[in-house]
Amino acid sequence: MRKPCCEKQDTNKGAWSKQEDQKLIEYIQRNGTGCWRTLPQAAGLLRCGKSCRLRWNNYLRPDLKRGNFAEDEEDLIIKLHALLGNRWSLIAGRLPGRTDNEVKNYWNSHLRRKLINMGIDPTKHRLSQNLTHPQIIGATGSATSSASRDHACQPLKTKGDHDQVSDAASCLEDATWGLPDLNLDLRLTAPQSIAIVEEESKQNESTMSRKVESTPPRTLVLFR
DNA sequence: AACAACGTCAACCGCCTGGGC
């Protein structure tokens, strides 16, 4: 039986107060994040380390963008979701200033519904069969190439194969599926990155990091 | 005005993975 990440008693739960935020920010600004498990005590917070990490990563980090998603961000999320499935951290990694939680929430509350309304199955990114004349108006009110295709790739299987994105790469390579104008360029720059497209050929390199650098795609042409 | 239904999003939970020993 795994030990809990922290002692459940004596820890606050639920929404963070301004004072707690302030303590966390001040501590991290002074000392960096370091070990999340010991951070709460060191920072004088009655929170578990996980909670602190989540709060910092999803809300307090200074580089977070917040606010509404731009149309190109929406398009990119939809296309990446078609490619990667519910791998929110990977998707968020391509959206500077956005967190996986934010992307996931936005997908579930906005984009999923939007695709459904357009007659597109949001999980498979295919046209729903019960719609004879779907309104293909695109992810952000305009056409989304990936979603309107007949031969959309299945999203990748998730659990247990976090880095097995080579299928996605082969989808990318599949010209018939293609996103002909979308160069996602999932190859990421060293050292802390996954060369997703080349993943398969590098599978033996066991020290592959799961981290994906949050650099924007070098080329992104969206068609509407 | 009051209530219900629905939508949004911050936060939690449990599981998985990789690294260290």
Next chain:
DNA sequence: AGCCCAGGCGGTTGACGTTGT
């Protein structure tokens, strides 16, 4: 090789706000 730990991930929950009746 196997265990333990910390960090990370995706799914889910629940509080709160908004909209509809």
